[in-house]
Amino acid sequence: MNSIRKILGPGLLATLLAVSLGSAARADQTWDFRVFLDDKEIGTHRFDLIEQGAERQLTSQARMKVKVLFLNAYTYDHHDVEHWDGECLNTLSSKTDDNGEKHRIEVKRANRETIVKRLEGPGKGVQWLGECVMTFAYWNPAMLQQTRLLNSQNGDYVDVKITDAGLDSIDVRGVKTPARRYELRSFKLSIDLWYSEQKEWLALESKTERGPKLIYKLK
Template sequence: MTKKHWLCALAALAALSNGAATASAAGPSGGEWDFRVLLDDSPIGEHRFALATNGGERKLVSDARFAVKLLGVTVYRYRHEATELWRGDCLHRLTSKTDDDGTPEKVTAEPAGDNALAVATPKGTQSVDGCVMSFAYWNPAIRTQARLLNSQSGKLEQVRISRAGSGTVEVRGQPVEATRWRIATDAQPIDVWYSQQGEWLGLDSTVSGNRKLSYRLK
């Protein structure tokens, strides 16, 4: 597997990662998640999330910054910023921009009628009907979904989500008992860790080249 291939897989997974407050049936109303991002247990950057509620709408802002080095030389840089507006468990608006090692990407999503989103990318616009979620790991309602919107590509992805056991995950340097849920996509599966209260604690995935990508709360 070439370096280019596993770096592309790394970028795709980062974009999907879009902590913590007490969760309710519709997820937390606010909170902040500040993750260290590790590749094969070596730090490569951070991904931060901030969630706030204003009236009946929630706003999530996320910012990811990675730099992968080989023999002390930076061989890959990644930056992803996204703002999502939510009404209940339904994504209402989205804006994102990405610099994938010099390749720019941009996605917007706006309401289109009473029950649809118009998702626009440089390649065109598609209509997505019904209530749709992005890869909103912070909201436990994600575990009931069969499709999720990729905030970097604008692609609506079919997923299979199931409980995959329990164990411990490191949270701010300490092991914490957690439940693991697996999100199976057409690319790599993503294992997401939640506390007994439904709080998002971290994630793990194997990217191309059999390399392990992990998010761990600071």
């Protein structure tokens, strides 16, 4: 277990999977990803969006399993439901089993504040943030303009720097597709994101501390 955690890096999955639409997105969208550690498939991560005017509901479900010598060395299960008003998070409820370590987070926006409650897991307690907060909403083009993002697994509010790295191309469902790449960096994260010309999220890659890449590919 410890060796797998070292490969993935402390808190990497916690942040990568804390994802939670911007004006470019359509109602009732789904992003359904296969997840790889380098070339080894380790699970899935699916996002389902329901949009009604400015109100949005996003459901995120991730399941991953890393095997070593046919044994389950690492498992991850994350479920997250978010409600948004425009680009501001209204409520969030998440549960995570990170290889036996349990996390449970509740978030509510009220009275010009965003209240984050850590109900289970390390650092249990309450914190008060600003009126308009965004999670690691990779599917939302507005996220690319943010300097701080909320981790929906553990409630951390993370400083980030996001840079437009220019035009690129990437394989999407077996087709080479024009895209624009963005680099998201923070103290422990190095994430590359690809978007179509219409600003729809296409792919993700993240370098881990020991070398392997965590890769999201659309089904």
